Amino acid sequence: MFQGVLNTNSRLIIASYIPAMPPNAVILCSGNFSVESTLRMNGYEGTMKGCDVTLHSCMAGAYLSGNDLEVGFNSKEFPDLSPLAEYLDDMETRTAIILIAEEIGQFYRKRNRYEIRNCEAILRRLPELVEKTVLKLQRKKESIGEYQYFGMDAIELLAATPDDPDHIILTFPPSYSGDYEKMFKFLDDVFPWEKPDYKPLTSGEEYASLVTAGNRQWIYGAEHPTSEIEEILGEPISKANRSRLKDIFLYTNMEVPSHLIRRKFPVKVCDIERMTDADEITEKSKIWIHKIPGAEANYIRQLYLARNVTPSSAMYNYGVIIDGKLAGIVSFDTSTFDLPEYTKWEKVYLLGDLPVSGTRYKNLAKLIATAALSSEMQRELESIMITELKVAFTTVFSDKPSSMKYRGAWKVYNRKEGVVNYLGKFGRWDLKGAMLKWLANQRKLKAITKP
Amino acid sequence: MVGESKKIESYNKTLKKIFSEVFGGKLELILIDPASPRLRPMSKNARYMTKEQFNQLQSNLMNDGILESVPLVHRLSDGDYEIISGHHRIEAAAKAELKSILVMVIPEELDLSEKRSRQISHNAISGQDDMQTLSAMWHEVTKLSDKLYSGLDSETIGVLEKIKFEGLNAYAIRTEFISFWFLPEEVTDFEELLAHYTAIAGSKKVYLAPLEKYDTLMRGLIQAKKLSNVRNTAVAFGLLVDDLKTIIDNMEQDAATEETEQAGVA
Numbered sequence: 001m002f003q004g005v006l007n008t009n010s011r012l013i014i015a016s017y018i019p020a021m022p023p024n025a026v027i028l029c030s031g032n033f034s035v036e037s038t039l040r041m042n043g044y045e046g047t048m049k050g051c052d053v054t055l056h057s058c059m060a061g062a063y064l065s066g067n068d069l070e071v072g073f074n075s076k077e078f079p080d081l082s083p084l085a086e087y088l089d090d091m092e093t094r095t096a097i098i099l100i101a102e103e104i105g106q107f108y109r110k111r112n113r114y115e116i117r118n119c120e121a122i123l124r125r126l127p128e129l130v131e132k133t134v135l136k137l138q139r140k141k142e143s144i145g146e147y148q149y150f151g152m153d154a155i156e157l158l159a160a161t162p163d164d165p166d167h168i169i170l171t172f173p174p175s176y177s178g179d180y181e182k183m184f185k186f187l188d189d190v191f192p193w194e195k196p197d198y199k200p201l202t203s204g205e206e207y208a209s210l211v212t213a214g215n216r217q218w219i220y221g222a223e224h225p226t227s228e229i230e231e232i233l234g235e236p237i238s239k240a241n242r243s244r245l246k247d248i249f250l251y252t253n254m255e256v257p258s259h260l261i262r263r264k265f266p267v268k269v270c271d272i273e274r275m276t277d278a279d280e281i282t283e284k285s286k287i288w289i290h291k292i293p294g295a296e297a298n299y300i301r302q303l304y305l306a307r308n309v310t311p312s313s314a315m316y317n318y319g320v321i322i323d324g325k326l327a328g329i330v331s332f333d334t335s336t337f338d339l340p341e342y343t344k345w346e347k348v349y350l351l352g353d354l355p356v357s358g359t360r361y362k363n364l365a366k367l368i369a370t371a372a373l374s375s376e377m378q379r380e381l382e383s384i385m386i387t388e389l390k391v392a393f394t395t396v397f398s399d400k401p402s403s404m405k406y407r408g409a410w411k412v413y414n415r416k417e418g419v420v421n422y423l424g425k426f427g428r429w430d431l432k433g434a435m436l437k438w439l440a441n442q443r444k445l446k447a448i449t450k451p
Numbered sequence: 452m453v454g455e456s457k458k459i460e461s462y463n464k465t466l467k468k469i470f471s472e473v474f475g476g477k478l479e480l481i482l483i484d485p486a487s488p489r490l491r492p493m494s495k496n497a498r499y500m501t502k503e504q505f506n507q508l509q510s511n512l513m514n515d516g517i518l519e520s521v522p523l524v525h526r527l528s529d530g531d532y533e534i535i536s537g538h539h540r541i542e543a544a545a546k547a548e549l550k551s552i553l554v555m556v557i558p559e560e561l562d563l564s565e566k567r568s569r570q571i572s573h574n575a576i577s578g579q580d581d582m583q584t585l586s587a588m589w590h591e592v593t594k595l596s597d598k599l600y601s602g603l604d605s606e607t608i609g610v611l612e613k614i615k616f617e618g619l620n621a622y623a624i625r626t627e628f629i630s631f632w633f634l635p636e637e638v639t640d641f642e643e644l645l646a647h648y649t650a651i652a653g654s655k656k657v658y659l660a661p662l663e664k665y666d667t668l669m670r671g672l673i674q675a676k677k678l679s680n681v682r683n684t685a686v687a688f689g690l691l692v693d694d695l696k697t698i699i700d701n702m703e704q705d706a707a708t709e710e711t712e713q714a715g716v717a
Contacts, residue, residue, distance in 0.1 A: 132622035
């Protein structure tokens with residue numbers, strides 16, 4: 001699937017500027033035509049021109065603008081994809097095939113059954129997918145309406161655009177030049193075509209200078225604003241959050257209101273009663289884990305997460321309940337960390353563990369961190385992830401050599417500057433065992449601190 | 452540093468004199484280091500801030516170099532101060548490394564009920580915003596940096612309208628969620644349960660199975676994932692189904708062979 005720079009939040013802001021836009025819009029680096037779609041579907045009635053240099057953009061752009069673009073098929077290297085070649089005679093089905101081939105590209109390495117299955121499924125259902133993609137394309141063409149597309153470098157189209165305030169340049173240059181080409185290599189390999197000549201963007205400043213020169217109006221999007229580029233573009237007019245990705249900053253010379261969209265987490269009040277200083281944990285206490293929705297876990301995180309920790313949402317969230325009251329939460333996510341000793345099925349990432357505050361216990365955090373490795377937690381995660389877990393992995397962002405709450409139950413895996421990574425083996429105790437161990441430590445601590 | 456603290460002490464004497472004249476000793480104003488251990492937080496505080504809000508407050512204080520609003524504290528019997536209102540402002544001021552902030556002091560120690568009621572009132576009796584007016588005010592904040600300072604955003608104010616949008620991608624293969632619910636065998640009211648669990652699962656198809664089969668299926672799925680090097684459960688399930696098909700085919704072939712052989716014998 002095509003990954004563009006513009007997300008929902010950026011599109012909201014751009015759409016709000018439509019009433020102020022001049023009658024001619026020129027979109028440099030059309031990508032997946034998000035700008036074109038945003039403008040046209042939300043009332044922009046002026047002329048629109050776009051350009052780009054990839055096969056994806058050039059094929060779809062040619063189709064949307066009523067033009068033709070021929071491609072070949074590399075049957076020598078990709079004989080298994082020959083069913084695709086049957087649809088290359090007609091411009092409409094050819095465009096659909098390029099979009100579908102992009103999906104195939106995600107799985108084409110066929111490293112495992114998942115990728116093989118996806119490739120096979122797409123090829124098996126090719127006639128249906130082509131037919132339905134064509135319908136999507138027809139709808140898109142109708143909604144975009146009058147449109148001109150040029151398979152050329154942004155700089156070339158810019159140079160050909162009249163230098164007057166009746167024209168607006170909209171550009172969101174990709175910030176990942178190397179990967180950008182890699183992203184489209186698969187398509188280029190399968191479908192040889194006459195690529196337009198272009199010079200990869202080497203300097204953002206040079207490009208920004210060209211876009212902003214003259215009398216045209218412009219909107220420029222950047223995800224890596226630097227003081228050098230802001231010397232050219234001025235202060236940003238808007239900022240849009242893109243969840244875990246970098247925020248997008250918009251710059252313009254138009255007289256439009258500034259906008260700001262901050263990151264927000266879905267939050268719902270968690271009404272499980274929380275432990276207070278009136279609650280005592282004893283050997284007779286009952287402890288269990290309880291699955292809680294992500295939005296409720298976010299609420300608890302807002303209340304108790306340390307200031308220096310960046311919050312993020314996790315897939316699997318559990319409350320640690322003691323005698324019916326919430327003592328803390330643990331949150332896990334599938335692990336992307338490289339632990340060569342363990343297979344990908346055997347590890348999970350502990351994204352967060354935190355105790356509620358306001359209890360009589362100063363080191364409740366240690367109990368929560370220990371409970372996270374209990375056999376009950378292991379079984380629960382195994383059943384939800386359908387895997388056999390051996391270890392959990394977590395990261396502490398701190399300059400201290402170790403973290404008190406992990407000491408004992410967890411082991412330091414490695415240290416880097418400001419980061420300590422911990423590894424914990426599952427199933428060495430159950431929840432009750434973890435609690436009794438913690439209580440024993442409590443007694444020791446009390447004995448030590450007694451005058 | 453000593454000179455600085457002497458200066459603050461001298462300012463505080465002057466402030467005390469002025470406030471004593473104006474408020475008759477009921478209220479004082481002092482300058483204090485926000486990181487001072489003499490400023491103690493309350494044991495409980497219901498008001499919380501998201502990390503983004505706190506970071507913005509800290510950033511504003513760093514930019515301004517001063518705290519523009521005045522927290523309220525009361526003086527404890529040992530001479531220290533307990534914060535009644537302004538916990539986050541004081542914490543953010545300390546993190547922003549402000550050297551001193553102005554703090555309003557109730558000069559006598561309040562009992563628990565009194566201090567809690569003040570603490571609650573400072574948060575509860577804080578008024579509401581009329582969204583139309585707020586929206587008009589928001590439009591008057593023209594610079595992005597000023598909007599950041601304000602702590603709100605365009606979505607919260609509701610000034611950005613919903614838009615229409617459709618991406619340009621290939622039609623995606625339709626997938627369907629199916630659920631398996633493992634229940635104790637004594638469960639008999641099958642139809643009712645099926646409808647109930649289908650609604651909970653939000654899936655189109657729900658299959659019920661006896662609880663005792665759960666571990667067997669899980670083991671099978673885990674093994675299939677390992678052997679085929681995939682994480683995707685649907686693929687693992689498909690592999691089990693493929694295996695099952697092979698077994699059934701073999702059984703059918705065996706049965707057919709046996710039948711032929713028997714026919715041959717007959």
